[in-house]
Every structure is written in structure tokens, then in C-alpha cells.
Amino acid sequence: MLAALARTATRRPKTVILVWLFLLVAGLGFGTRVFGDLTSSVEDVPGSESVVAAERLDELTPHGDDFNAVLSAPAVDTPQLRERVGAAIADVRKQPGIAQVPDPYTTRGLVSADGKALLIPVTLKSGLDDDAEEEVTGDAADRLREISPGDVAVSGGPLLGEQMGGRAQEDVARAELITLPAVLVVLLLIFGGLRAAALPLLVTVSGVAGAFLTLYGFSQFTDISVYAVQIVTMLGLGLAVDYALLMVIRFREERRKTAERGRPGDVARAVHATVAHAGRTVLFSGLTVAISLSGLVWFPSPFLRSMGLAASAVVVVDMLAALTLLPALLALFGGRIAPAGTKSRTRRRPWSTRGSGPAPEPGAFFARLALFSARRPLAVATTVVAVLTLLALPALGMRINIGDARQLPHDTEARRLYDTVREHYPAGAGTDPVQVLIGAGADPGAEAGMRALPGVRAAESERLSDGTVLLELTPKGSVDGPAATRIVEQVRDLRGEEPVKVTGNAASLVDFRSMLAERAPWAVLTVLVALFALLFAFTGSLLLPLRTLATTLLSLGAALGVVVWVFQDGHLAGLLGGEGLGALSLTAPPLIIAIAFGLAMDYELFILSRMRETWLETGDHRAATIEGLRRSGRVVSCAALLLAIVFGGFMTGGFAPILQIGLGLTLAVLIDATLVRMFLVPATMTLLGRRAWWAPARMRGLHERYGLREDAPVPDGPVLVGQGGDQAVREVRQAPPSP
Known part of the structure; x- marks a missing residue:
């Protein structure tokens, strides 16, 4: 197989390069559309109690998702602000798809005790499709941001995923802007010449385009997390550099060997030898990385499964680029790359070998390191292991948790909303409760026992259309902290045979941890x-x-x-x-x-x-x-x-x-x-x-x-x-x- 790839690259290099050029254009053109189809939900486990209960709750409640706006000002109760807040709320209420927006000045708890913050919750109607929800949410958020004077931050619900996706796109662009020039500089230092340094970078750009195209393909069949863009791009960029570096360094060695044999212009032979030796390593390396990532497919979580599939596919893209595109580039331009051990046209000697004395032997430093460990293997092994x-x-x-807006930088809108609520409202304000669905016919004492559980800060209940009681237990601490997850476990232990199900963020975290504990041994073993x-x-x-x-x-x-x-x-x-x-x-x-x-x-x-x-x-x-x-x-x-x-x-x-x-x-x-x-x-x-x-x-x-x-x-005689x-x-x- 490797020999066939080498023959194709040396006989039809322009064809191979054109194919990759087409993939590059497709990746940067269509692949970047994935940024519009990202989800921030990663904790759901299909079939788990928290997911089943959440789906049931959606059927029984007349409203859909909600989000919040928070206004901070030296005084939020001034006549001017009251008028402008009232006008904004009236406009939002008129928009189709909005279920309710309470008056924050007359609703208890929405004006902070210090009078410097105002919370405006917005609830959407149920049954909205994704496009309609995105449109109505965006219009309502834009109208609320127009309130002035003061600082307004809007986030939560469907907005949070959109904001995280936007941040992911900004971070990827910033990372590539920083990384690619830095990688080129280091490659120039390594090779001492622009031609040899440019080839790994070309493979790297192809790997990034392949990453985007792969993600876009997977987004047509499954949800793609906001984290996937950064992780898969990071992995695709890094491995492309790795594989290209290995291949180019080996090619320069093979060029030196052909020159020593009296064939300095035999580039094709050097390409074939490079693919046979370094290409074999790249092939096995790509397979090992892909296998390591494929262990994520064992988990039923759509996030982990899609990440495993997408990242494995990106590794294969990088591997194929190194085994096909790079040999084709070497076949066309490799004759202009100096063999290993020769002087570069742009530098008299590579940076790592400069000095006043004679050039050191290639790899002598690493040979001395190996010799050091070989002389005292037991002491070295014991020290390193310790x-x-x-x-x-x-x-x-x-410990792991779902996290909250603290995961975002302070300059993001979601984090500003979180910080404002934490600063101006009582502890626990804005904390999502543990939601308990108590079915009709359950023991009347079950609800009282759950309200009295340790770690419960507040408890509220309402009866839904089919007689089910929705009990919301607000935990002490964070939404997925130890108190919240303990409440979930205690409710499940306490319910016995009663028709009681638990959902909410804390329940999702408990189910996610259980899924990891159950499936991780099988994934690791495989x-x-x-x-x-x-x-x-x-x-x-x-x-x-x-x-x-x-x-x-x-x-x-x-x-x-x-x-x-x-x-x-x-x-x-x-x-x-x-x-x-x-x-x-x-x-x-x-x-x-x-x-x-x-x-x-x-x-x-x-x-x-x-x-x-x-x-x-x-x-x-x-x-x-x-x-x-x-x-x-x-x-x-x-x-x-x-x-x-x-x-x-x-x-x-x-x-x-x-x-x-x-x-x-x-x-x-x-x-x-x-x-x-x-x-x-x-x-x-x-x-x-x-x-x-x-x-x-x-x-x-x-x-x-x-x-x-x-x-x-093995040759006869001394070697x-x-x-x-x-x-x-x-x-x-x-x-x-x-x-």
C-alpha cells in the first residue's frame, strides 16, 4: 500500500495536489459553516432518568426555554429607567414566540436589595423549531440590550449556546493567527530554509481544512459541541505538523543517502524511501491515535461519541495528507530542498549546530542522554517513575461538574450576567433547582420528606396538568456542586417504589458520572x-x-x-x-x-x-x-x-x-x-x-x-x-x- 502511494505521488504529483486543493477549498468554504450548528449541551445521556424526566416535563409544561437579562446601574429605580425598561418589556411581549416577561419592578426578588441591579426573565413559548427560537431569542435580546443608561447583559437558555459558539469561532481564529506564524518560525529554525519549512505548513493548512469539513459532515447527522471546533482543530493542526515534520526530516536524510551513492538528483528514490520508512511510522501513528480516540465511541453520550468520531476522522485526514499530499509536493519541489547535513542557502548552518568549533555529530546530544540512562537504568527508571x-x-x-458561566472569560456577556447576579443578589439566586416529578398516586409524605433533605435552601411545588407534582429543590452552593448532587442521590434513595423521577443539571451530572463509571472500563479495555x-x-x-x-x-x-x-x-x-x-x-x-x-x-x-x-x-x-x-x-x-x-x-x-x-x-x-x-x-x-x-x-x-x-x-560482519x-x-x- 505504501509503495503504491509513493508511486502515485511521484508519477502524478500534480493530480494529487489538485485533489487536495479541491478539498482545501471545500473545507474552508463549506466546512466553516459548522460554526452555525453548534450546541453547548454536553451532559445529556440518552435514556437516562434525567433525560426521560426532562422530556416528560417539557410535555407537561406550557412554556419553553427561558433566558435572562440583567441591568446594572447606580440606581435602577429612577423614573427614566422605569420608563425605558417598561417600553422594552412591552416590545418584547408583543413578539411572536414570547410566552411571558414579568414586570421586574412589581415581581418579588427581581430588583436587587441594594437597588443597583434589575433582573428580567424572558420565557419562550413551547413548540418552537430551532430557526424560530433563534430568531425570536435574538430579536428579544437585541431589544433588551437597547435599555439605557446602564449596562445590560443577556444570556442563558438558547442564547448561551450561541454565545459559546461565537466565542469558539473567535478563539479558533485567534489561535490560528498566533499559531501558524509561530509554527513557521520554529520550522525555519529547525530546517534552516524556507522551502523545507513551508511544506509542513501546507500540510497543516490542509489538515485544518479537513478538520472543518469533517465537523461539517458530522453536523448533518449529529449534534456538534462548541468544544469540538477547538479540540478537533487543535488536534488536526498539531498532528499535521508532527507527521509532516517526520516525513520532511526523513526525506532530507534519504536525499543525503542518494547523494552519497552518486545520485544527487534522484528525488523519486528519496520519496519512495521516505514513504517506506517514515510513512510506515505515520501510518501506524495515525492508527494508534485514531484507536485511542475511538474509545470515546463506547460512551452513549452524543457529545463524547461525536467527538470520538470527528477527532478520529481528522487524524485519518492528517495521516492521508502526510502520505499523499506531502510526497507529491516533495516529488515536485524536493530537488530544491537541501539534503541533511548540507549547508542551507539561507543560513550557513542550522541553528542547532552553530558555534565557534566544528559542527557536532547529528543526534549526539540524544545519544548521550540514552547512554546516561543505559549506564544506570535502574536508578533512572526509579527516579522518573517516582x-x-x-x-x-x-x-x-x-472531581467533574457541568460548570457555569465562570468557565467563560470575564469579558463575555454570559459571564458579566453571572458576575452581576452573584454581586447584587443573595447567595443561590439564579441557581437552577433540582426538579423532582412526583407522579399521581405517590405517598403524600414523600414530598415532605424531600423538602426536609439536608442541603435544600428552598423548595417550591406546583401541580401540572396530569396531576404530577413538580417539586423544585434549590440546593445550597452551585447548580452542580456537592450539595446539589447529594440531593439527587438522596431523593432517588428515598423514593423507593414511588413514581418519582429527578431531572435538572445536577441530575444530569449524576447520570453522566454513572455512565462514565459503567462504560469507561470497557472503553479502556478495548x-x-x-x-x-x-x-x-x-x-x-x-x-x-x-x-x-x-x-x-x-x-x-x-x-x-x-x-x-x-x-x-x-x-x-x-x-x-x-x-x-x-x-x-x-x-x-x-x-x-x-x-x-x-x-x-x-x-x-x-x-x-x-x-x-x-x-x-x-x-x-x-x-x-x-x-x-x-x-x-x-x-x-x-x-x-x-x-x-x-x-x-x-x-x-x-x-x-x-x-x-x-x-x-x-x-x-x-x-x-x-x-x-x-x-x-x-x-x-x-x-x-x-x-x-x-x-x-x-x-x-x-x-x-x-x-x-x-x-x-542482517548483514554479515561488523556494522x-x-x-x-x-x-x-x-x-x-x-x-x-x-x-
């Missing part, structure tokens, strides 16, 4: 088994997949622990533009785990592919460890730096879930590319010795028959492992055997 375990400890106390099979197909080893999975889980746990320490516990969160919220967004942990696990496996494959090449050439496990890190360390380090820039760019928006996910992925990438791949991997490979590449005879037979591999016969790091390899060969 550090990662310490960083991971806060994750044991991780992903681990699939990745083990894929890693075995890649390496032909039984122990390497187990070692890879264990070290990857360690780095993932460390990154998640730091995110909990920062954004849940509030340490240093202000430096990142966030704040301690007492819990993580329920979207953050599953996405951090799925994406970071895939990215960590990505770097592992970069290193293992080089180790395996040397192992097949030499049969020397020590040389394979050192030479593998020497040849891949630069790629892994540069790729990690570029990914950190990408993720950091998306953290400039200030949206709490994205801050949490961005920090988690940035830390996961940096921890994995430094502590794990540069120290723990060579240490554990040295401890395993030749056993690292062992597999039972039957499994070896399976790999020889079905595994995707490069046939590299030269490469010019850079030879001294380190010789030192390792002379070192005493590892335990």
Missing part, C-alpha cells in the same frame, strides 16, 4: 487490546507493547494530576487566565485521556521505528536503544515543541474547558517527550535487554505473516551504526550487561 507518580497524585481527588495488537504488528515483540502502554499511562497520569492541581485546586490558575473552580469540566478528563494517550503513542512509535531499524540491521539491543534515540530524538523534541505551540495558542481564549484541555495536552506532550522518551524509555529498554524484542514462536509466525514490516536482512553517536554506541557495547 516523579511521575508524585505529579499524578492530585488526579486521585479529581483501546488497550487494540493498541497492543497494533504495537505488536509494528514491533513483532510481546514485551514492547506492554512496556509502551505502562510508560504512556504514567505520563498521562502526571499531566492529568497537574491539571487537577491547577484548575480544580486553584494553584497558579490565574497565570493561565483561569481560576480554581473546585472541579474540572466534565468534558476535559475524557478528552485529555483519549487525545494525550494517542499523542504519547505517537512519539513512542517515532522512537521505536528507529530502534527497530537498527535492531534489524545489527541484532544488538544496546546499539538499537542508543541509535534509535539518536536518530529520532530531534524529531520527537521538535514535534513536541511544535505541538506545545499549537496547544498553547488555543489557550489564549480563556474558555475554562479549553484551558484545561490545552494545559493537559501541552503537559502530556512535554512530559512524554522529555522524561519518558529521553530517560525512561532507554532505561527500561536497557533493563529488558534482548528480551525487549522477544515474542513466542507462534506470535513471531503471526507477525511474519500478517505484520506490516520492512524486510532488512557501522551511523556517524552521529558512534562513540556512545561503542561505550554502551562495552558497558557491563544490564540486570
Whole structure:
């Protein structure tokens, strides 16, 4: 398959580029329409008690969604403001689709005690379709914003999703504006020339367009969350850079080899060799990341399922771009890219090798790192594992919640409304209650027992059309805090066989947590088994997949622990533009785990592919460890730096879930590319010795028959492992055997 892709790219490069150009135009033209079809609801679990009860409540109540406007001024009870507020409310009441707007001056609790804030709730009629609801909500909100003097903020209900979608679009545009130039600068420093640096950027833009087009396609069949745009764009941008970087660096190496063989102009041969070696790594890497993300499909939550499908599809788009578009670009323009080890036309020497003395051997620094770990493998492994375990400890106390407007930056309208209500109204004002539906025929004492539950701040009830009683229990604390979720659990324990169902935000959170606890073990098991099979197909080893999975889980746990320490516990969160919220967004942990696990496996494959090449050439496990890190360390380090820039760019928006996910992925990438791949991997490979590449005879037979591999016969006689790091390899060969 890889050979066929390479042949197509070198024989018909212009055709391949035209196909991708068409996809690019379609992605930027049609794909960006996804911004108009985003939803802010992520906590619903189909078939759960909270969803079923909410659907029943919608049938029994005569009104639809509602939203709020809050007016703040030095004094909201002046005759001038009364007149203008009354005129605005009268205009809103006349609009079709509006069920009711109470007079805030005569309705108890809507004017703040200090007289500096005025709350105007607006209720929509039921049965409105999405377009009609969007139109009437927008018109009513615009009219309320015209009230002056004073500051008016309007949000909640259908407006909240629209505002989050708009913020997502702004953040994506800002992130790309920051990220793409920064990525180009780093690529210029890495390659020392514009031509080589521009190719990864072209693949990156194609990956972003593919991300938008993929999201738009999925939006035709399922809801797409406001988080999906940022997460999928972030992932598509980062992986496109990763894969293109790996391919271009390998192409320059192959160009050097062809030049040494007396064929400096044989670009086609270099492209074929690049696709055969680096392309194989990209193929397996893309599959591992896609498999890691596909674990989200196990969850019945539409949000998690759609994120898993969309993100997996974007990974495949990036992989295909690296395996088809990039080889075609190299076939056309690769002859103008300087081979590895030669002087660039724009710089005398790449930035990493400049100095007054002779140029250091390529990869010598990473060879020395590997040698350091190989000389004292047990001490290095113990130290790194201890550090990662310490960083991971806060994750044991991780809590998740749905969150409120505090997740948004202070300059957003929803956050301004939230802050105004919290400042001028009593504690608990604006907190969504726990809604309990008590069916007809239930024990009359059930309602009294629920009203008396600890943690209930206030309780109100009304009888609906079919005799059902709607009991609204306002909890102490936040809408999804410990008191609210405890009330949900206590009501469900207290009801026994009575016809009682619970809904509301707190109930949705309880059901979401239950869904995660029930499905997560199966999702994790499926992903681990699939990745083990894929890693075995890649390496032909039984122990390497187990070692890879264990070290990857360690780095993932460390990154998640730091995110909990920062954004849940509030340490240093202000430096990142966030704040301690007492819990993580329920979207953050599953996405951090799925994406970071895939990215960590990505770097592992970069290193293992080089180790395996040397192992097949030499049969020397020590040389394979050192030479593998020497040849891949630069790629892994540069790729990690570029990914950190990408993720950091998306953290400039200030949206709490994205801050949490961005920090988690940035830390996961940096921890994995430094502590794990540069120290723990060579240490554990040295401890395993030749056993690292062992597999039972039957499994070896399976790999020889079905595994995707490069046939590299072991040559007779002494083998030269490469010019850079030879001294380190010789030192390792002379070192005493590892335990």
C-alpha cells in the first residue's frame, strides 16, 4: 500500500495536489459553516432518568426555554429607567414566540436589595423549531440590550449556546493567527530554509481544512459541541505538523543517502524511501491515535461519541495528507530542498549546530542522554517513575461538574450576567433547582420528606396538568456542586417504589458520572487490546507493547494530576487566565485521556521505528536503544515543541474547558517527550535487554505473516551504526550487561 502511494505521488504529483486543493477549498468554504450548528449541551445521556424526566416535563409544561437579562446601574429605580425598561418589556411581549416577561419592578426578588441591579426573565413559548427560537431569542435580546443608561447583559437558555459558539469561532481564529506564524518560525529554525519549512505548513493548512469539513459532515447527522471546533482543530493542526515534520526530516536524510551513492538528483528514490520508512511510522501513528480516540465511541453520550468520531476522522485526514499530499509536493519541489547535513542557502548552518568549533555529530546530544540512562537504568527508571507518580497524585481527588458561566472569560456577556447576579443578589439566586416529578398516586409524605433533605435552601411545588407534582429543590452552593448532587442521590434513595423521577443539571451530572463509571472500563479495555495488537504488528515483540502502554499511562497520569492541581485546586490558575473552580469540566478528563494517550503513542512509535531499524540491521539491543534515540530524538523534541505551540495558542481564549484541555495536552506532550522518551524509555529498554524484542514462536509466525514490516536482512560482519553517536554506541557495547 505504501509503495503504491509513493508511486502515485511521484508519477502524478500534480493530480494529487489538485485533489487536495479541491478539498482545501471545500473545507474552508463549506466546512466553516459548522460554526452555525453548534450546541453547548454536553451532559445529556440518552435514556437516562434525567433525560426521560426532562422530556416528560417539557410535555407537561406550557412554556419553553427561558433566558435572562440583567441591568446594572447606580440606581435602577429612577423614573427614566422605569420608563425605558417598561417600553422594552412591552416590545418584547408583543413578539411572536414570547410566552411571558414579568414586570421586574412589581415581581418579588427581581430588583436587587441594594437597588443597583434589575433582573428580567424572558420565557419562550413551547413548540418552537430551532430557526424560530433563534430568531425570536435574538430579536428579544437585541431589544433588551437597547435599555439605557446602564449596562445590560443577556444570556442563558438558547442564547448561551450561541454565545459559546461565537466565542469558539473567535478563539479558533485567534489561535490560528498566533499559531501558524509561530509554527513557521520554529520550522525555519529547525530546517534552516524556507522551502523545507513551508511544506509542513501546507500540510497543516490542509489538515485544518479537513478538520472543518469533517465537523461539517458530522453536523448533518449529529449534534456538534462548541468544544469540538477547538479540540478537533487543535488536534488536526498539531498532528499535521508532527507527521509532516517526520516525513520532511526523513526525506532530507534519504536525499543525503542518494547523494552519497552518486545520485544527487534522484528525488523519486528519496520519496519512495521516505514513504517506506517514515510513512510506515505515520501510518501506524495515525492508527494508534485514531484507536485511542475511538474509545470515546463506547460512551452513549452524543457529545463524547461525536467527538470520538470527528477527532478520529481528522487524524485519518492528517495521516492521508502526510502520505499523499506531502510526497507529491516533495516529488515536485524536493530537488530544491537541501539534503541533511548540507549547508542551507539561507543560513550557513542550522541553528542547532552553530558555534565557534566544528559542527557536532547529528543526534549526539540524544545519544548521550540514552547512554546516561543505559549506564544506570535502574536508578533512572526509579527516579522518573517516582516523579511521575508524585505529579499524578492530585488526579486521585479529581472531581467533574457541568460548570457555569465562570468557565467563560470575564469579558463575555454570559459571564458579566453571572458576575452581576452573584454581586447584587443573595447567595443561590439564579441557581437552577433540582426538579423532582412526583407522579399521581405517590405517598403524600414523600414530598415532605424531600423538602426536609439536608442541603435544600428552598423548595417550591406546583401541580401540572396530569396531576404530577413538580417539586423544585434549590440546593445550597452551585447548580452542580456537592450539595446539589447529594440531593439527587438522596431523593432517588428515598423514593423507593414511588413514581418519582429527578431531572435538572445536577441530575444530569449524576447520570453522566454513572455512565462514565459503567462504560469507561470497557472503553479502556478495548483501546488497550487494540493498541497492543497494533504495537505488536509494528514491533513483532510481546514485551514492547506492554512496556509502551505502562510508560504512556504514567505520563498521562502526571499531566492529568497537574491539571487537577491547577484548575480544580486553584494553584497558579490565574497565570493561565483561569481560576480554581473546585472541579474540572466534565468534558476535559475524557478528552485529555483519549487525545494525550494517542499523542504519547505517537512519539513512542517515532522512537521505536528507529530502534527497530537498527535492531534489524545489527541484532544488538544496546546499539538499537542508543541509535534509535539518536536518530529520532530531534524529531520527537521538535514535534513536541511544535505541538506545545499549537496547544498553547488555543489557550489564549480563556474558555475554562479549553484551558484545561490545552494545559493537559501541552503537559502530556512535554512530559512524554522529555522524561519518558529521553530517560525512561532507554532505561527500561536497557533493563529488558534482548528480551525487549522477544515474542513466542507462534506470535513471531503471526507477525511474519500478517505484520506490516520492512524486510532488512542482517548483514554479515561488523556494522557501522551511523556517524552521529558512534562513540556512545561503542561505550554502551562495552558497558557491563544490564540486570
